[in-house]
Amino acid sequence: MNLARTSKIVAQAFDAAMVEAGGTLPLWVTLLSVKSKELANQRELAGMIGIQGATLTHHLNAMEAQGLLTRRRDPQNRRVHQVELTEAGEAMFEKLRLAAIAFDKRLRAGIPDERLAEFADVLAALRANAEIKPPQS
Template identity: 85%
Template sequence: MTPFERPPVGMNLGRTAKLVAQAFDAALVEAGGTLPVWLTLLSVKSSTLANQRELAGMIGIQGATLTHHLNAMEAQGLLTRRRDPVNRRVHLVELTEAGEAMFETLRKAALVFDKRLRVGLPDERLAEFAQVLAALRANVES
């Protein structure tokens, strides 16, 4: 078998990741959100009074990009920012009642999407897949 009879693993993985990401984005939009809103809400919800620098790191984006998203989400009433009393240069981010409601809506959409993604895949195969993904990450990180 020549190398071109089947796509390289990286190409196949990239195509699949892109397709899954697009479908997940569409599911979030249908639920009234976006991927950046979901990632921000999830990150804020999973930390106690996270500051903007920590949030950017959790989400994997630059601080300036996060500021843009936080400004929009604050204008929508999904979160509030306030100065840290210990370090006035740091903003602490908290969800509002509307942010909590949006989090719950998008959480449900994410769970429905995950269930759709797993259809026909037994737990053993998913566990093996997780191991393969971990090995691929380790191969590129070293």
């Protein structure tokens, strides 16, 4: 319960930091995902973000209307859309990136690096344990 409660509080605080910077958590994750690849198609992007294609389409439509990205059909496969950031998208990415860095710094304040490293190891072990399927009886 402690992990779930902490995760929820941190996620809400991060979302608030994104809103304060002029964005949202879904906007940040989408910009980050597009930025991390030269070109990403919508199907791959939805998988990277962990949302359904229809939800991603809604986000992309809004971002395209705001002038943050462009979509075009892949010449090799007309069913696939390629997604790229515009200049405005790059500027929003940078603004939200700085807000994310500031949030991370605030979140880690007062915690020594060695404790953070140990915590990262504990989180990795928790993820691994959660992925282990119990034996069938």
